[in-house]
Amino acid sequence: MQNRTWALALALAAAVPLHAQDGIDHVDIHGFGGWSYGRTSATNVYLGGLPEGDNRLSQFALNLGASSGESFRVNAQTEMNEDDDGTHVALDYAFAEFKLSDHVKFRVGQVKQPFGIYTELFNVGTVRPFFSLPQGVYGPVGFAGQSYKGVGVTGSERLGKWSADYDVYGGGNDLMKQHVVEAYYHHEDLNDVANEIETQSTRNVVGTRLVLRTPIEGLSFGGSAYTGILNEEAANRRTVAAGQAEFVNDRWSVRSEVAREHQVQDEDALGYYAEAAYRLTAKWQAGVQFDHLHNTFDGVDASSAPSLQDHKEGVVGLNYWFTPALVLKADVHHVVGNRFALPHPELLNDIIAQGALSKSTTLVRLGGQFSF
Amino acid sequence: MKHSIRILIAAVVLAMVAPLNALRAQDYKVVVNSATTVASMSKAEVARLFLKQDTRWKDGKPVAVVDLPPASAVRQGFSKTVLGKDVGSVNSYWQQQVFSGRASPPVVKQSDADVVAYVAATPGAVGYVSADAAASGVKTLTVTP
Numbered sequence: 214m215q216n217r218t219w220a221l222a223l224a225l226a227a228a229v230p231l232h233a234q235d236g237i238d239h240v241d242i243h244g245f246g247g248w249s250y251g252r253t254s255a256t257n258v259y260l261g262g263l264p265e266g267d268n269r270l271s272q273f274a275l276n277l278g279a280s281s282g283e284s285f286r287v288n289a290q291t292e293m294n295e296d297d298d299g300t301h302v303a304l305d306y307a308f309a310e311f312k313l314s315d316h317v318k319f320r321v322g323q324v325k326q327p328f329g330i331y332t333e334l335f336n337v338g339t340v341r342p343f344f345s346l347p348q349g350v351y352g353p354v355g356f357a358g359q360s361y362k363g364v365g366v367t368g369s370e371r372l373g374k375w376s377a378d379y380d381v382y383g384g385g386n387d388l389m390k391q392h393v394v395e396a397y398y399h400h401e402d403l404n405d406v407a408n409e410i411e412t413q414s415t416r417n418v419v420g421t422r423l424v425l426r427t428p429i430e431g432l433s434f435g436g437s438a439y440t441g442i443l444n445e446e447a448a449n450r451r452t453v454a455a456g457q458a459e460f461v462n463d464r465w466s467v468r469s470e471v472a473r474e475h476q477v478q479d480e481d482a483l484g485y486y487a488e489a490a491y492r493l494t495a496k497w498q499a500g501v502q503f504d505h506l507h508n509t510f511d512g513v514d515a516s517s518a519p520s521l522q523d524h525k526e527g528v529v530g531l532n533y534w535f536t537p538a539l540v541l542k543a544d545v546h547h548v549v550g551n552r553f554a555l556p557h558p559e560l561l562n563d564i565i566a567q568g569a570l571s572k573s574t575t576l577v578r579l580g581g582q583f584s585f
Numbered sequence: 586m587k588h589s590i591r592i593l594i595a596a597v598v599l600a601m602v603a604p605l606n607a608l609r610a611q612d613y614k615v616v617v618n619s620a621t622t623v624a625s626m627s628k629a630e631v632a633r634l635f636l637k638q639d640t641r642w643k644d645g646k647p648v649a650v651v652d653l654p655p656a657s658a659v660r661q662g663f664s665k666t667v668l669g670k671d672v673g674s675v676n677s678y679w680q681q682q683v684f685s686g687r688a689s690p691p692v693v694k695q696s697d698a699d700v701v702a703y704v705a706a707t708p709g710a711v712g713y714v715s716a717d718a719a720a721s722g723v724k725t726l727t728v729t730p
Contacts (some may be wrong), residue, residue: 239689241683241689243683243684245684276683276684278683278686278689280689283640283647288686290684290686306686308686310686312640314641315638315639315640315641324686325685325686333681333684333685333686333687334681334684334685337680337681337684339677339680340677340680340681340684367687369638376638430669461674462670462674463670463671463673463674495673534673537655537672537673537676537677537680538676538680584680584684
């Protein structure tokens, strides 16, 4: 089914320029992708990197935009990823936008969730200095979904020398959560954890984001928040809030975010990161990143493996940009904690029982990312 | 072997010290469709048009923006002077706009003559060409600091 979906998307993309419907006066086709090799230390798996090394991490996404007149636009993006678990196809977003003015645009459909700096650009490698987003905020603990399904309003407003971009939305969203740790603490059979990453759905979501752009070119601050009810029997409320700061110019990109999640009678998480990258030349870029996450689960005894609640990471990276649309990247990650860096689920119980769980993991990642 | 290593080190050092903007930027002038009523704008106002942050002229009519190719020396000069960013940073800005589903980059024309022809034929169009380019059929916009 997934392959048919992907084939259909490609066929549509190929056909659109030749058979654009009446009223569609402009069609844009873009895409992004990449490949990487990842190897970890010890027995832990992290960001797709395996102890024996893995070169199966590849990705491609196709992005379509069609405009009719100045006010109406449809955007869609579908994405295919391959890793050691196989091939995964997902619809990133598909929504229609009607522009009343630059200040007010109405959106409906499955829309990229406006949350923090990177959520709308989750897998686009050519807009960031490292292969992966900082896991302290963007890891599969579920601070934000990649999209919301519903309706929203977005726009911008000038405030003298300042400007503000805003989003308000409502509907539902799906979050990607790494379920292994919670399953371990709840003594579930880890052999039954078929997918290490599971989808958690939230309904009755209302959310907002506000970004203030300062008179200093490239410097901005912002905040995001949303709340909703988990689509589970307990129907607990889930609330997430985040703050962001960013400075970007031709040489520097400096970003930091903090996010806090509270799920009533379920779990809490606090994560943050800071990253800085510098263009040594037009082609070479170096970067450093630090991120941290603490994730606790209600009603569990975490004493057998407390490191499963924590993630602390430092990354250094060196990039070579052939063009702004093609980059080779080399990252070295050092992780302390096992919230995300841990053995295969079926091995976890035995490794912890033997006292052999390695709390630190080193990941080396090499590869390239592109867009068009 | 030592000789090869020295050459490699020298190449890396040269790459490291190369200037960010290898292209020699050229002077530009901003041109608009002759029916456009605006005669003068500040750099900041022009930048907002070219980044599609403002998509209407002051009289409410829609703006149609046209760019030169990324390798153009004129674009390099315009980008640094008016947009305040090099072409690579502007490309990154457009990637963010495209993949977040917020906007698409301007139309790109290959030469000054193509830009002038597009601006002359398109109501509300604005572009830029080299300072000494022929600009018949379009108006030159005065850009103030």
